[in-house]
Amino acid sequence: MPVKGFQFSAVEAAIKKPGRLDLALIFSQTPARVAAVFTTNKVKAAPVLISQQRAKDGICRAVLVNSGNANACTGEQGMRDALTCGRKTAEALGLPDEELLIASTGVIGQTLPMDRFRAGIEPLVDGLSGGTIENVADAIMTTDSFAKLETRSGAAGGVPYTITGIAKGAGMIQPNMATMLAFLVTDADVEPAFLDRAFKEAVDGSFNAITVDGDTSTNDTALIMANGAAANPLITAGTPEGERFVALLHDVLLSLAKLIVKDGEGATKFVEIRVQGAADHADAKQAALAVANSLLVKTAFFGQDANWGRIIAAVGYSGCEMDQGKVRISFDDVLMVQDGIFTGGDAEAAGTEVLKQKEFTVTIDLRIGSGAATVYTSDLTYDYVRINADYRT
Template sequence: MSVKGFKFAAVEAAVKKPGRLDFGLIFSEAPAVAAGVFTTNKVKAAPVLLGMERIQEGVCQAIVVNSGNANACTGTRGMDDARETSRLVAEGLCISDDIVQVASTGVIGQALPMERLRKAVPKLIEGLAGGTFEDISCAIMTTDTFPKMEVRHGEASGVPYTIAGVAKGAGMIMPNMATMLAFIVTDAAVERSWLKKVFSEANDASFNIISVDGDTSTNDTALILANGMAGNPAIGEESKDADIFRANLQEVLLSLAQQIVKDGEGATKFVRIIVKGASSVADAKTAAMAIANSSLVKTAFFGQDANWGRILAAVGYSGAQVDADRVALFFDDVQMVQNGFFAGGTAEELGSRVLKKKEFTVTVDLKLGQGKATVYTSDLSYDYVKINADYRT
């Protein structure tokens, strides 16, 4: 996967333990227009605080990231370590320190092993000569079982460009945002103010409509860099190519978000939750997220139990406007509930067949208005408990 003007590298720094890539670098040959979205958790990791400060200028030339250690809840030392990591990379690249973004993911509450990172920085910079974007996708994994990547190609004023992205995330996944890192690079030229707007919109339509376990992390970071090296006239709100760029960007982010759900810790099901007929879009999303986050619903999915009652209960306590006597519910195209009551007949048998599939859709029609929302979730399995019980060991 090649994007003009971008270089990549990843090395083993043994941040948590040896034997894998865990320290990565994304470098743009020219300063890039940049935008970012960060966790809404009030407990924010050091790299998030530093990133939120630096992204205000809207320029970035390098991203340095480690997995295995979140550098969260580490106080003054954590901020010092984040800044030192940035400074070491900036010096090695001969660029300004304030256009380097730092990201971390992993165990909370432990100081970064700076001695090992210091030794690894020169190797990381040397690796830019032959590294790949795929290396970055591997280096940012924690409990992920597979690397997550996506790419789209487009044209602006007849000039071809590429949008590529990598992400990590498997547990502590909940919108606004999730325990995830996502790095998007494009060689398209994009106006700074519009990039910020369109990236925020794309996040709302992707990373903010997923849930694995309802937990929001301390480290969530999504960054986009547009270095303009494709050579097109800068794309902005009024550009004739704006809609195509927006669509390509949203497709990249949505694919990455769906991959995160499919890789949810211990997940065996990928479930699309659609709520329609709500009194508003906000109500539809509220109800859909209540279903997606319900442990009882998610364990029923894992057990392949067509327990529609748990879904109606989640809708009922969600806070959305509901008239129980109007509600309809479907598993794929099998109607389980009509006017708030069990549909009867063979619905139980047919519904159970749907839940045996690896991917299926749950649709709730509230029949109150035009509001509609879609979210994506997974089931909750035995392995989720095992993975998180042993996470620090």
């Protein structure tokens, strides 16, 4: 079911390679509540700094996004250019500047081609009547091999509503809110404080639980716009409708996050790293990320080498509390390590078969507490090096 009250547009402004959409617009026909999270990198792109400030007001009518140029590390010129792009677009839409958020993704350190931006704004706004969210999903891609879009439907007080989200990302992925952008729109009417809290919690369990290469971008942005066009009774915390909204929101975000990992630059494996029995959740996540980001572990996944030693070593240096004599490690349902000791040659052969699959789970049971966390990662391949070795050429 389409999301009510939103319009979309995308054009080719020649910001990146010819023949590809690269400038996009999301527009709410009525004022929308907004919740957003941004990169924790201390180096932040100009559009992030602008949108961070504007999102604090909690109202957003439009999002302008480009790919092919991050407008990061471009100094005062970059800030002026971002503000100019936003102002020109807001004027064309008849909006105050503050109701438009800006996002960019692409190469760091290059100033925006402003003549191309200016030329693209009029056709971008004119195209709102005929554009689709799929067009926007295509326009925000950089090294992505496919567009990422997820939709879920729910109801509040018997009134149906829809949540739709798009994302981009394949490399420079460990968001910490990677280069990652995500935009969600919903026609549900949601209480502002509840929307903000629910979105941030859902991001923590989705985009903050993935890694492709351990890099946190200068441009990471994830936001949701809720315009209430469904005309449902207000969704609030502590209600069945609120719980349902949270579940749907988390499902959309987690599905998008998994698609980012599956599209990891050059990736051939999608791996779920589960840590359980940790002292607490923080320890579990710390250990899971250490394993998920280990280059030796990721290359072993690529080589289909059941090298559990690299995994237990990564847990050991992660800084989490552990007793190596209690650790269990399994590949899917194959127990590789019991009480910190290899279970034998049969497990080696069975574990290798598991690693031949495109998707599998590594479970690490520390057996010292009740803390648990899951992180999603990919393998590290020759193609990842190739893609990133000539990214700017």
